[in-house]
Amino acid sequence: MALEFWFEFASTYSYPAALRIEALARSEGVPIVWKPFLLGPVFRAQGWSDSPFNLFPAKGRYMWRDLERICAELSIPFRRPSQFPRNGLLAARIACWFATAPWVPEFVRSVYRANFSEDLDISNISVLERCLESLSQPGAALIQQAQSPESKEKLRAQTEAAVALGIFGAPTLVVGPELFWGNDRLEVAMSWYKSHQQAGAVKQLT
Amino acid sequence: MALEFWFEFASTYSYPAALRIEALARSEGVPIVWKPFLLGPVFRAQGWSDSPFNLFPAKGRYMWRDLERICAELSIPFRRPSQFPRNGLLAARIACWFATAPWVPEFVRSVYRANFSEDLDISNISVLERCLESLSQPGAALIQQAQSPESKEKLRAQTEAAVALGIFGAPTLVVGPELFWGNDRLEVAMSWYKSHQQAGAVKQLT
Numbered sequence: 001m002a003l004e005f006w007f008e009f010a011s012t013y014s015y016p017a018a019l020r021i022e023a024l025a026r027s028e029g030v031p032i033v034w035k036p037f038l039l040g041p042v043f044r045a046q047g048w049s050d051s052p053f054n055l056f057p058a059k060g061r062y063m064w065r066d067l068e069r070i071c072a073e074l075s076i077p078f079r080r081p082s083q084f085p086r087n088g089l090l091a092a093r094i095a096c097w098f099a100t101a102p103w104v105p106e107f108v109r110s111v112y113r114a115n116f117s118e119d120l121d122i123s124n125i126s127v128l129e130r131c132l133e134s135l136s137q138p139g140a141a142l143i144q145q146a147q148s149p150e151s152k153e154k155l156r157a158q159t160e161a162a163v164a165l166g167i168f169g170a171p172t173l174v175v176g177p178e179l180f181w182g183n184d185r186l187e188v189a190m191s192w193y194k195s196h197q198q199a200g201a202v203k204q205l206t
Numbered sequence: 207m208a209l210e211f212w213f214e215f216a217s218t219y220s221y222p223a224a225l226r227i228e229a230l231a232r233s234e235g236v237p238i239v240w241k242p243f244l245l246g247p248v249f250r251a252q253g254w255s256d257s258p259f260n261l262f263p264a265k266g267r268y269m270w271r272d273l274e275r276i277c278a279e280l281s282i283p284f285r286r287p288s289q290f291p292r293n294g295l296l297a298a299r300i301a302c303w304f305a306t307a308p309w310v311p312e313f314v315r316s317v318y319r320a321n322f323s324e325d326l327d328i329s330n331i332s333v334l335e336r337c338l339e340s341l342s343q344p345g346a347a348l349i350q351q352a353q354s355p356e357s358k359e360k361l362r363a364q365t366e367a368a369v370a371l372g373i374f375g376a377p378t379l380v381v382g383p384e385l386f387w388g389n390d391r392l393e394v395a396m397s398w399y400k401s402h403q404q405a406g407a408v409k410q411l412t
Contacts, residue, residue, distance in 0.1 A: 185390070
């Protein structure tokens with residue numbers, strides 16, 4: 001069993017989490033699985049037609065300042081996007097369809113940087129093409145494959161799986177039946193993984 | 207300037223924060239001010255007639271499990287209250303009216319323990335009398351004073367001050383213009399206090 005990192009490309013607190021999780025997991029010796037999903041359907045199920053950070057302005061004001069502080073502390077570049085939330089559907093389809101490809105973690109980080117540091121529109125195909133091509137991947141061809149009916153269905157099923165797990169926000173770390181919600185719970189989730197996994201179950205993955 | 211600890215007696219994550227903040231602040235050399243307020247008006251302003259943990263069941267399920275894990279990690283006794291949220295109005299009036307009395311921090315902790323470890327109804331006058339009397343305070347007399355019009359007004363004004371500060375949940379740590387929301391941000395708030403206060407401003411309080 002691995003530690004699952006459930007994230008959404010539009011999610012603000014997923015940005016620092018996505019940028020730092022791989023290095024942290026490696027130093028802790030914890031195997032991770034990248035699990036993109038969509039928050040839109042999750043929020044709609046709670047009766048929200050928009051991000052709670054837009055629906056509840058005090059919460060939104062706090063989040064932007066908090067994210068700025070967190071990124072400064074982690075030395076992660078941050079520029080507040082001129083549009084929020086941006087539509088991460090196509091980026092999520094790419095990350096979901098090619099989940100096990102070796103370039104996916106770096107692709108995920110480049111999309112987050114585009115959104116939260118370069119203020120680029122990550123729903124724009126050419127932005128995503130450039131993210132892929134900067135990793136020496138054939139952008140247009142991969143994007144076409146990620147828009148197949150099978151790929152769309154895979155992300156839809158993964159989002160349903162998130163809801164079935166009890167996920168209600170992002171990022172969420174999942175360790176067996178346990179959820180840990182938020183960028184500031186990464187370390188706790190890693191510790192939990194290490195102290196609760198049977199040696200054999202971890203070993204299969206290493 | 208001190209670090210302000212804004213809390214609500216019904217708030218679940220305020221429980222571990224209230225129990226551990228004084229010892230942490232002392233070891234860090236940070237002066238704290240206890241700031242009880244009411245979440246009810248704050249939530250109503252966001253269109254919620256109940257705790258978000260009741261309104262959004264997935265979030266509520268997560269919170270109860272998370273709180274259980276946090277308390278276990280901190281060796282804080284925890285029993286899920288049979289009623290949630292409990293009405294902390296009278297307890298908040300007591301803590302607000304007598305804010306600077308030396309018995310207030312221990313009173314706050316005893317009310318939180320009553321709610322989240324002993325499953326007692328903290329809106330019940332006799333429960334609060336017992337909390338006060340266990341600290342060798344005249345329970346009935348203090349409760350009577352806490353129900354004066356001036357006391358009611360003090361808590362009302364303090365709750366309005368919370369909203370004016372941008373507070374939208376509890377616990378919230380306030381350091382000058384900066385907010386830190388949540389039990390898991392206590393350490394960050396303390397660090398912020400220590401690295402951003404002028405030596406002179408801190409010295410006045412020590």
